Amino acid sequence: MALTVARFVLKHLAFLLLTLLVVSFLVFTLSEFSPGDVARKILGAYATQEQVEILTKQMGLDRPVLVRYVEFLGKLAAGDLGNSTRFKVPVQDIIWTRLANTAFLAALAFACIVPLSMLLGIVAGMRESSTLDRAILIFSTVVASVPEFALGVFLASVFVVALGWLPGTATLVAGGGWSIASQLVLPVAVIVLFDAGYVISMIRASMIEVMQRPYIRTAVLKGMSFRQVVVRHALRNAMINPITVILLQINYLISGVVVVETVFAYPGFGRMMLEAALFKDIALVEVGALVAVGVAVMTQILGDLAYMLLDPRIRA
Amino acid sequence: MSVPATAEGLPAVPESVRGGYARTWARRVGRIRESKPALIGLGVIAFWVAAAALAPAIAPYPPNANDMAALAHPTPSGAHWLGTDHLGRDIFSRILWGARTVLTVAPLAVVGAAILGSLLGLTAGYYRGLIDLVIVRACDIVLSFPVIILYMIILAHFGSSALNIIGVLTLTKAPIIARIVRGLTIELREREYVAAAKMRGESPLYIMLVEILPNARGPLIVDMCLRTGYNVVIIGALGFLGIGLPPPDPDWGGMVKDTYGMMSVWPHMALFPCAAISSLVVGFNLLAVGLREIGLRD
16 A cells, blocks of 8 residues: 555656656747847847847857756756846745745635535535525536636625725735735635635536445435435545545636736735736746646646545555 | 436437438437526527627727717716726727627637647547557646646747637647547447448548547537636636737726726726626536536537
């Protein structure tokens, strides 16, 4: 068992490394083959050609791509992530704080998504086509359809503009009479609503499938109460698929978080990436993309691992 | 306490009438009436398609015309049904024209992804072996990219345009479709009619496109519906982030971006485009739920 898990983790870590290598190479070469040279992007449109040439020499940009790619990897491995032109600081000084802020937001949202969608998904799926099931199905479909920025606008127009109960921004700086906790309510609510809709429908589908299996019928015919059948027999098997889905959600969370952070001016990783991209801050975009992909692949591995530990058939 | 029987759980009625394609399709379309979500979804989509098609005829104002007189009172009125935005542009007209953009870009990207994804999935599932491994791994790598991050990288280097958006959406959605088609192909290639085609000496390309692909269309159609909805969300999000279609042509996400800072004074400027995009996505997702319910996947 322990050996299987170890082999599994090793195999997947190798895949993570391969993915990061491919991605870093793609991202790196993209900046080479896109129009305009790197020095020009760093200096901006108003630099003279002479300045561009000097910087090109200084940075060694006139050497072959492959040589510089290997050098880039070496620097990354040594912990030197380059300098951000947008924020005028070394990349590592900004990226980890921003990532921590986003992780905080995502963790809060995650802590709400899991219990909420489990409850609604199981209640809906245990009696397919019941009125409650239809209601939950429609609710989750509609909620998962509304884009995050629209959800943000809808919620803000009610709770900020009409009722004045909550602040419209979440800058993590307590000011204007709003505590940081009150600032977090709306961003977390938007992420929870958007993601929970999808997870609910997955758990519901899985629950419906499990409830149709013969062993559930046996348990019912044995005279077990419906409640016991659901809690003791159906739950464990119904949760196998959704757990991987829930972990894969983290990947979607990253995309969604960019929008939510922009709506509420939250100082997170997503907004940092957006600013870097708009400002053509190549170093920050490169490292940020690697971090985002790394996080995404890690969660995929965790999802596969959870799947393996939960499903005895794969464990063998 | 019995488990309720569903139409899906029952064995499928064998379709003995081969060749009666027109009739079977007519019957399937007719079955959409059985599902309320599908009907509502279809209605919403039809509404927006009509709005997009008729925009030049029914929009009361050009989408980028500024009505300076309306700026003093931009709220909904007789002259401007949904009011005007911060530049005095008629919101109703801009929403109609915005429907054109989103309903062109989103389906085009889905069709692109469906073609690319089907080809990849068919090749991987039909040949298996090394080709399969390479395609699956490549798909995994693309899938590990959060779409918005990928788009930001492209934007940082190439700038933003409708073509770039279609390209990125095609590239990021194709692996999902490839996965579905690959799974179906692995199952379908063992069927008798594939063996028969092989014995007739048909080329692999013919077998993949004519024998296997049509039989995989059910799940594909449901998935394409969902994908179109997701694409609308992403296009809206890109517009909202200011990295979508270039201004000044109306784009629902961009309309929200321009005006949500004025929410506390004029909430209608952001609310109407938000309602438009939300309803369109709800339409696609309800249609997908309904189609799945009917079991149009055959």
